[in-house]
Amino acid sequence: MLTAYIRDIVRHPPCRRQKTPKGTFPVTDRRQRDLIRYGKTKQCNRDYWLHKLDVPKRWFWHFYAVSVVWNGLLLVLSLHLKLQNQSYPQWLTYFLSFLCGMQWNESQVPQLSTLLVQLFLWSHSLRRLLECLFVSVYSEGVIHMAQYMFGIGYYIILGLTVICSNNFLDAKGFGSLFHQLDLGHLSGTALFISASLLQHSSLVTLAMLRTGNSGTVKTFVHGVPHGGWFELVSCPHYFAELLIYISLGLVFGGLSLTWWTVVSYVLFNQALAAQLCQEFYMTKFEGYPRHRYAFIPFVL
Numbered sequence: 001m002l003t004a005y006i007r008d009i010v011r012h013p014p015c016r017r018q019k020t021p022k023g024t025f026p027v028t029d030r031r032q033r034d035l036i037r038y039g040k041t042k043q044c045n046r047d048y049w050l051h052k053l054d055v056p057k058r059w060f061w062h063f064y065a066v067s068v069v070w071n072g073l074l075l076v077l078s079l080h081l082k083l084q085n086q087s088y089p090q091w092l093t094y095f096l097s098f099l100c101g102m103q104w105n106e107s108q109v110p111q112l113s114t115l116l117v118q119l120f121l122w123s124h125s126l127r128r129l130l131e132c133l134f135v136s137v138y139s140e141g142v143i144h145m146a147q148y149m150f151g152i153g154y155y156i157i158l159g160l161t162v163i164c165s166n167n168f169l170d171a172k173g174f175g176s177l178f179h180q181l182d183l184g185h186l187s188g189t190a191l192f193i194s195a196s197l198l199q200h201s202s203l204v205t206l207a208m209l210r211t212g213n214s215g216t217v218k219t220f221v222h223g224v225p226h227g228g229w230f231e232l233v234s235c236p237h238y239f240a241e242l243l244i245y246i247s248l249g250l251v252f253g254g255l256s257l258t259w260w261t262v263v264s265y266v267l268f269n270q271a272l273a274a275q276l277c278q279e280f281y282m283t284k285f286e287g288y289p290r291h292r293y294a295f296i297p298f299v300l
């Protein structure tokens with residue numbers, strides 16, 4: 001998948017792709033590119049049969065609805081385990097043993113880090129769900145059915161990954177939740193709140209390109225966002241997503257290698273999406289500010 005990402009950026013930027021006669025690239029290539037691009041960066045000549053696998057991008061809210069329910073359930077079960085000395089249900093310990101690659105120890109009690117990350121993941125999903133339903137204005141953009149299925153599965157696996165990461169925290173010792181509180185929790189929480197605010201304000205700016213100040217939808221076309229972090233990067237909401245995942249890594253005290261693997265995935269995935277978005281803007285809008293970076297201010 002990563003190879004396909006890199007090849008897509010290097011070999012087929014959308015501006016050149018639009019001028020390429022249909023059929024120039026092998027079918028496998030076209031299929032791969034269709035699996036990577038979504039929404040506005042997908043709006044090019046595509047084979048007829050590829051449209052059959054499209055689902056509306058406005059269905060993004062399904063991911064977050066699943067996440068709110070599933071990760072909310074996992075959070076409640078972890079709180080029961082910690083506060084009322086109950087054990088995880090058998091089906092969950094089975095899943096955890098399978099995913100963590102070790103026998104799940106029933107006496108394993110979630111640490112403050114795990115509970116906080118579960119809480120932040122749930123609140124992030126809830127905010128995104130509300131933004132999808134009540135803030136963002138979606139056009140007729142589409143995503144691939146495989147991307148849709150992946151998105152649903154992603155938030156289910158992510159919740160289990162958080163609980164598995166608890167294994168790495170044993171070295172920090174047990175004790176009351178309050179006594180476990182350290183600088184990692186505080187700095188992670190501060191970064192999580194700041195990044196969430198940045199992401200929310202960026203999504204409001206994008207929505208206002210279609211509604212203006214009145215709040216009534218006037219257009220579904222794509223415009224050039226201005227103001228705030230949009231003056232530095234084309235996609236501050238993708239940058240904020242990365243910061244949110246890094247903040248959860250800090251809450252884990254930087255100890256969970258599994259979590260940093262998740263962060264790496266988000267880094268690649270959002271960097272690619274930002275790069276494609278930047279190219280879309282450059283191609284579509286002649287006067288698009290050339291000094292803007294795509295993803296990370298002054299870096300990428």
Ligand SMILES: NC(=O)c1ccc[n+]([C@@H]2O[C@H](COP(=O)([O-])OP(=O)(O)OC[C@H]3O[C@@H](n4cnc5c(N)ncnc54)[C@H](OP(=O)(O)O)[C@@H]3O)[C@@H](O)[C@H]2O)c1
Binds near residue numbers: 057139206269270
């Ligand atoms: N963790 C992950 O793996 C992951 C993966 C994907 C997304 N996300 C997060 O989910 C959030 C949304 O992602 P996204 O890819 O949907 O963002 P996006 O493509 O920027 O779209 C966000 C909203 O803004 C609209 N929009 C985008 N560009 C616009 C423009 N130039 N003018 C007017 N409206 C515009 C979109 O409408 P249309 O596209 O319908 O036109 C949509 O309603 C982001 O914060 C991202 O970080 C996370």
